[in-house]
Amino acid sequence: MNVCHWSLYPGMKRFSPHWTLAIVFGASLLPCHAEQTSTTGAPLTLHASEGKRQEMIYYVWDAGDGRLVPTARGFAEVVAPVDLTWWKPGAIQTSWRVVGVSGWVGDVMPGPKVEVTGKPAEQPSSLVIRKVEASPSSGNISISPTGDLGWNGVKQNAEFLPSTLTLSLGDEGKPGTDPSVFRVDWLVLTAPHGGEKSMFPGHFFVESAVSPSGPWHPVASADFPFFPDPKDKEVWIPLRGLVAGALRIVVPRGNPFPGGGFGWSLGSVRVLGGAEPKFGLVGAQAADVAAWNNLWLNFGVAGNEVHQKFDPWWETNRPLDGGMVCIPSCEWLAWGALKLSWLDNPTLNKRLESYIAGNPVGPDGYVWAAPGSEKHLGHSRHNDYNSIYPMAVAHHYLMRRDPAFLEMKDPTTGESVLSKARRAMDYQLDVLGGREGVITTKDPENDGTQTSKGSNYWDFWLSGYKDAFGTAFFYESLKIMAELESALGNESRAAELRALRPKVREAFNATFWDEKAGRYIGWIDANGKRQDFGFTCVNAMALAYGLADKERAERVLSWLDGERTVEGDDSTGKDIYGLGIAPRVNTVEARRGTPPPVNTWNGAVNIEPGGNGEFGQQIQNGGAVFFTSYYDLHARQKSRGPEGIMNRWRGIEAEFSKDQLRRDPSNKFGFCEIVGITREFPESGLVPYFFIDGLMGMRPVTKGLRIAPQLPKDWPSATVRDFYFAGKNYTITADAKAKDPVIRGAEITVPATGAWLLTPEGKVSAEEKEAGAEQP
């Protein structure tokens, strides 16, 4: 995490977390105009690059079969991919043209010739559009079953008067009932038939909503200024599994009519999709289903985001900043494994594996930030990398069960991934004091004192020496590495790691619990100074990982919920969750420290009242980071059971329904440093991942995939689709009505109570509890 992304005016440029990685990971793809082959129904990735313009551009691909497929916007100099699918066999000549956001349109360029083979496949099915409404109203609009519109279009007397066409997908909606939501994959538009082709909107974007009454949310990737006249071709706009009950086409600028006035029209509109959404919930409101799925779409796989480098592993600057997949630095690798390992997406997972394989582990066992950079941003060692790395390796392997991954070689040293993970664990045990139960860093740069530099993700704080965040990670890394070692037959090592966990738990509580405050502190520096600023994430993690007993967990939660005020706290009561998305990072102002144990980056961050880093104006000083909610939900579920999450989920869903969390508000200094959701916070995608390892209780263990559902009573059944485990795709349902597990091909249903085990071979059984085994 970067505490301050700002530069001095006028060079106002947010700092990229990738600066150490750009050379190492810079992709170098070239457009290919050679003949390519594809199979019916399967996507083929093609590439285009305009290469010269400084401004943002997008591409419009002609798929050669009557379809135009536009990409999202991005930088011209980057090679842009597009996934095209054909459903009929035959020879296809593709082409593309570029459109600059200032209205420049390039020549039609030849794309690859594609030989599509295979039997004809079914196109995505059309959803029923139950109602079409225009604003401003232009009389009755009819729509045929095939999407043909009976509509005269919009005509206004000014160019820049916005107008909309709303498509209702859900039920008409009776009062008091929720409309339905659907998975939508494509929006297909045509120009008016036989009429004036220039009526097709020259600038339009797509919005979605749970219901036609809104609130409406822009689909970031579907904004097309200066769209070329499609003439008689269909415009296929990818929506990639968006879950919505209504879509809206917004036209901010009308086309000039020869006879005066401005407007636009369409010949037909179709919405393709209708498959079940990735996350299904019986009994839930439509808004809940939409929120779980679209949180994942936006912040998990970042499917409909603008990626300025046409790459979801890189951040995008304001005003188009949104979700991203991951950051290829060790700080994010374990979170990246959680997000990606369950996906049947070879491209994403091969890339994750290459980053894991390429992340250096020094001769001493210390895990580096990234290739070429021992320290985070070249600034400080984060010793929690030694927990993160083995967690990433173990989780990824146990989820996918591919031995070749563990044997992947470091491109520099030739060392295997497994060997590096083991040495990383050894370093925790032998150098960082893990065998004594508390991660302790004695390096003066990481000793937690005023002259140190910080030791973990929270790089504003000078945490170090005995570090609670790092120890919580260590505790979790022992667990998952023990599962890995056991899966590999190394039972003695697994037993050694498991045996340490009770000791760590005891030491964690003895070291970091503050009885008076009723919460865990952040760290104890090398001088013995205990640093407690009401660190909410540390406490949520401690509860989520099972480090707290029930009594302590309740004390922590009563503080977080504002039911209990801790003396000296600046944020109390409802203010703790005042930013909505998550608790404030800290409840005591950094300036209360004597001296404040923070890194001001040579004064660039001023934490005093009126300063740019004053409490509430800076992410790590009174601000909030969305991913904390992942640990917060787990903390509540672990401590209070399935119902314990609902208040927080309602809060998150309410925030999401406002703007889909596409927000990066500016503080009063113009710095967008209040909340961490978009851009370099791919960990935001952990919150919807709670559906998998929280609600469904699915996590990989030695013998397979443990499924221990924790469904609130209002949601008696939950389903995850396209869940990749051990080489197979499953649809897994937890159902309160089920009494026994049922397997139908790749569809598995387990009872919503108890714990179940899906083996790598695809068998399901009740989890056997081994004598003395720790509750996973």
Next chain:
Amino acid sequence: MKPLLSSALLFFAAACAAEARVVYHETFPDFRDPGHYTRIAESCSDWKILTEPDGTRFMRVTVAPVPGHPRALVLWDLVPIQFNSFSIEVRIKGTDGAPVYLGSAAMERNGSSFVFKSFGETGSDSKPLPLPADGSWARYEVSIPADLKTIHMEGKEVSPFVHGIGDALSTWEGMDFSNRAFTALFLHPEVPPASPLIGKTFTIDFRLLELRDVAGSSPSQK
């Protein structure tokens, strides 16, 4: 002959006139959260979107200049976009006739900043004019490079988090202004250091920001 000549001249003039394509037109529509792309800073205390009786929406910024900080900043984050002219309409209220000036700058995608002539500044030796104090809208228009005052080249990295201000250029002869995309537009309401408005507040309204690309300015224009 005279009418014919006149018509011919008119035709010639029209053919030679640069056609300006509007590439961005800000109406503060209710379907976009202005917080996504606008920011205030430096002696601004509040902003909101309001609607005129005729339906025109505008942004009202409360400026609160304090000693040492007589200049405010209203910032538009832009999708990197190419333009070579922009205009905006501005209105001040609550100044009791005290002068308020308006300057501007734009940041290029490569990190350099273009500082433009202030409102009313027409020639190289002319001085900025205060915005009308009678509550009327004033139009502020800038062309690139004609209205450039300074170019700050991209600054060197001072630390991983801080970029300094680069060398300032006061001449740009021979510089190629085609194919330059901007990522932010800065508008600077400013009062003199000894202004009676120091320590007080006034409002400044903005509407109809328009970015334009004059056809032919881009070598690859099609």
